Amino acid sequence: MSHHIIEFKEVFFRYPDGTAALRGVSFRIVHGESVGVVGANGAGKSTLLQHLNGCLLPTSGQVTIGDLNLTAATRGEIRRKVGSVFQNPDDQLFMPTVFDDVAFGPLNLGLDKAHVRERVESALSRVNGLALKNKPPHHLSAGEKSAVAIAAVMAMEPDILAMDEPAANLDPRSRRSLIGLLKTFQHSKLVASHDLDLILDVCERCIVIGEGRVVADGPSEDILSNRTLLEANNLELPLSLQRR
Amino acid sequence: MNFHTQYFDLGRLDRLSYRRTAVHSLDPRAKVIATGLFLVTVVSFPKYDVAGLVPFLLFPVLAATLGEIPIGFILRKVLIVSPFAVFVGIFSPFLDTRTVAVIAGLPVSAGWLSFASILLKFALTVSAALLLVATTSFPGVCHALRRLGCPPIFVSQLLFLYRYLFVLAEEAMRIVRAWDMRAFAGRGRGATVFARLVGVLLIRTLDRAERIYQAMLCRGFAGDIPRLGTLRLRSVDLVFVAITAVFLGACRFFPVTEGIGLLAQGIWR
Numbered sequence: 424m425s426h427h428i429i430e431f432k433e434v435f436f437r438y439p440d441g442t443a444a445l446r447g448v449s450f451r452i453v454h455g456e457s458v459g460v461v462g463a464n465g466a467g468k469s470t471l472l473q474h475l476n477g478c479l480l481p482t483s484g485q486v487t488i489g490d491l492n493l494t495a496a497t498r499g500e501i502r503r504k505v506g507s508v509f510q511n512p513d514d515q516l517f518m519p520t521v522f523d524d525v526a527f528g529p530l531n532l533g534l535d536k537a538h539v540r541e542r543v544e545s546a547l548s549r550v551n552g553l554a555l556k557n558k559p560p561h562h563l564s565a566g567e568k569s570a571v572a573i574a575a576v577m578a579m580e581p582d583i584l585a586m587d588e589p590a591a592n593l594d595p596r597s598r599r600s601l602i603g604l605l606k607t608f609q610h611s612k613l614v615a616s617h618d619l620d621l622i623l624d625v626c627e628r629c630i631v632i633g634e635g636r637v638v639a640d641g642p643s644e645d646i647l648s649n650r651t652l653l654e655a656n657n658l659e660l661p662l663s664l665q666r667r
Numbered sequence: 668m669n670f671h672t673q674y675f676d677l678g679r680l681d682r683l684s685y686r687r688t689a690v691h692s693l694d695p696r697a698k699v700i701a702t703g704l705f706l707v708t709v710v711s712f713p714k715y716d717v718a719g720l721v722p723f724l725l726f727p728v729l730a731a732t733l734g735e736i737p738i739g740f741i742l743r744k745v746l747i748v749s750p751f752a753v754f755v756g757i758f759s760p761f762l763d764t765r766t767v768a769v770i771a772g773l774p775v776s777a778g779w780l781s782f783a784s785i786l787l788k789f790a791l792t793v794s795a796a797l798l799l800v801a802t803t804s805f806p807g808v809c810h811a812l813r814r815l816g817c818p819p820i821f822v823s824q825l826l827f828l829y830r831y832l833f834v835l836a837e838e839a840m841r842i843v844r845a846w847d848m849r850a851f852a853g854r855g856r857g858a859t860v861f862a863r864l865v866g867v868l869l870i871r872t873l874d875r876a877e878r879i880y881q882a883m884l885c886r887g888f889a890g891d892i893p894r895l896g897t898l899r900l901r902s903v904d905l906v907f908v909a910i911t912a913v914f915l916g917a918c919r920f921f922p923v924t925e926g927i928g929l930l931a932q933g934i935w936r
Contacts, residue, residue, distance in 0.1 A: 478881045499887075506883050513834050514878040518892070519762055519806030519826055526895055531887030559681065559806075561833035579886065 427489060427611045429475065429505075434469055434484035436635075444470040446635035447484070449596035452611055452628075457624035459622030459643060463657035468587070468615040469510070471632065474640040475613065475625045476507045477587045488583065493560045503532065505515075506581030512568035516560040519591035521552070521571050524560065528579040546578035550604060566597035573604065584612040590621050623647050631656055673728060679798070679834070680744075683736055686805035690734035695803045695811035697904035701911040702799045705782050707755070708915045709791045714781045715767070718924040720788065726914075727794040734802040752789035756782040805829045810894060819891040827879075834875070839868055 429452040436445040452458050458464045471480040474486050477498025486493040488501045504555050509515045518524035525546055529539045547553045550570040560568060568587065576584070589605070591596045598621070605612065605625045616622055622629055622643060629646040631639040633656050639646055646652065647661050659665075683692070690698075705726055712719055731738050801810060806826065813822045833874035842864055850860070880888075917923065 457827055473881075476885050478885070502885050504885065505885075507882075509878065509882055511878070514875060515882045517803075517827065517830055517879050517883060519809070523806070523894055527883075527888075527893070528886035530893035530895070531889065539895060557685075560830070562681075564677070575886070 428452065428487070428619055429583060429611060429613070430485075430487040431471075431472055431474070432485040432487070434474065434481045434486060436474070437482045444635055445474075445481070448632070448635070448637055450630060450637060452613065455609065457605075457612050457626045458614070459626035460613060460632060461619060461622060461629060461656070461658060462638075466632045467635045468632055468654070470635075472507070472585050472587050472615050474615065475583070476502050476505045476584045478507075485608060492529075502516040503579070504582045505578035506579055506584050508573055508576050508584070508586040508589055511563070512572040512593065513577065513609060515572045516568060519559055520556075521547070521558050521560060521563070522556045524571065525575045525578045528575060529659070542578045542580070546574040549577060549607070550574045551600070554574060556563070565592045566594060568578075569593060570597070573601075577608075582610050584608055584610065586612070586616075588616050588618075589614060590616060590618045617658075619647055619658065620663050623661050623663065631658075640649070645648075679740070680801055682802070683740075683801040684807070686735055688734050688802075690730055690802045693802075693907055694898055694900050694901065694904040696805040696815055696898065697908050698799055698803050699808060699811045699815065701908055702795050704912060704915055705795050706792050708919050709788055709795075711919065712788070713782070714784055715777060717780055717784045717787060719918070719922070720784065720791065722882060722918045722923045723791050723915075726911075727791065727798055730795075730798045730802065734798065736798060736801045741794050741797050744797055745790055749786075749789065753785055756785035759785070810898070813894070814898060823892050831875075831879075835868075835872065838871060838875075842868060 431448050432451050433449045434445050435443070437443045438655060448467070450473060460471060462468050472478065472494065474481060475488065477479075477493055477495075480493065480495060488504055491497045491501055495604070504506060516524050518527055522543060523541045525541050529542045534542065544553065547556060550573055552567065552570045552574055555563060555567055555571060560571065563571065569592065573589070586605075593601060598618075602621055602624050612626075614622065621631055626643050629639075629641065629643040630637055631646060631652065638656060639649075639652055648664055650660055653659055705723070709720065709723055726737070727741070730736070731741060759781045760776060760778035763776060763781060766774040766778045767777045767780060768775045802809070806829065809822050809825045809829070812825070813819065846860070848865055
């Protein structure tokens with residue numbers, strides 16, 4: 424299935440203020456792979472994720488999602504394939520009620536009403552959020568907000584899931600159920616996080632980004648048990664691998 | 668006036684709309700039209716006509732009672748915004764000093780009469796609008812407006828205003844708290860610091876707007892905010908609009924107050 428492939432070829436990106444955030448990033452993710460992106464603050468993780476859905480376009484180099492090259496012309500098409508979960512759920516939940524918010528994407532895909540309703544209900548029940556249906560987002564707790572934000576993206580049935588710090592602001596139990604949820608998503612996914620235990624649990628592959636470059640790329644168990652590599656990138660061993 | 672309590676009061680108006688009463692279950696479009704008619708009728712009264720406005724109090728009182736909305740809550744909200752109306756009307760007693768009536772030996776000037784009419788109109792219109800939101804929910808009103816043919820851009824603006832009012836208030840609350848913790852008596856409390864805080868809030872808001880817009884694009888936004896249409900106009904709704912229209916028309920074009928007064932006098936005799 425070639426259409427779930429993500430490929431970055433020598434991607435450079437410079438922000439308008441001159442900061443070079445990505446300096447030649449290359450990697451290839453095949454269908455069904457689950458990849459963690461880790462790195463120090465400001466290493467370029469969020470910038471990288473924003474290239475997946477065309478929120479940012481590379482200054483040079485090429486991003487390929489499935490069989491499409493990312494350009495201003497194809498980003499609409501690419502957004503149908505890639506579901507992005509933002510760092511702050513308040514940025515993502517913009518509709519007045521949970522139901523309307525989850526229905527927003529499917530309605531924009533042009534699905535008929537019965538179908539939209541079905542998608543919304545199934546996405547919400549996947550995140551255990553069916554009871555929140557008629558609530559306005561500002562009356563939800565942080566954990567509920569992020570569950571709903573994920574449901575809103577799942578309802579579009581994306582081929583690829585891109586998440587930026589999904590577990591930030593979650594209490595341990597919500598975090599645990601998020602991990603369970605992520606494991607049920609069968610398609611390719613890319614998760615940027617400082618929560619290395621979450622990466623270890625959810626992703627079989629891990630990419631370390633440092634100063635806008637790929638510093639290391641390999642199986643999560645190898646990368647996340649390499650103390651020297653991690654410490655050179657402002658990281659440390661996942662708690663589950665720390666022996667005292 | 669405390670920032671925090673105001674903030675939570677805002678949520679209360681919102682929560683009132685979750686109730687299920689006869690008023691809540693009316694079609695939002697019917698309620699929007701009825702409220703619109705009410706506002707136009709009230710505003711159309713000439714500026715010295717206070718007596719004619721009195722019967723209109725029945726509308727908010729009925730809506731609040733049937734909708735189980737605490738009247739005290741609505742009155743408090745009306746009071747909070749009342750300074751605007753007071754400022755608009757406060758000069759008429761001084762400018763318009765013609766005596767139009769003498770009550771219990773005190774001359775009443777036309778200015779006082781028009782001042783009273785401004786206040787009454789203000790109380791009627793604001794409470795009607797608040798009751799509309801309290802019995803319909805803000806999104807319900809927006810949805811109704813959209814279905815009644817309001818341009819999508821206008822409706823989206825209203826929806827965002829409602830959605831992000833709470834987020835903005837929280838943001839402001841955080842900034843004020845952080846400032847309060849490190850500003851001590853006399854220091855760091857000047858206007859320049861305040862101006863900078865407002866600037867920070869503006870920049871954060873712009874950043875957020877950018878991120879929200881990106882999130883919308885990611886989910887296929889193309890100018891209109893679609894919503895599953897679940898509204899159905901029942902005969903009850905039509906009857907409600909018809910009765911409201913008749914009531915408003917009667918109160919506007921016939922001297923109802925005078926009629927009741929004469930009737931009362933007749934019984935008295």
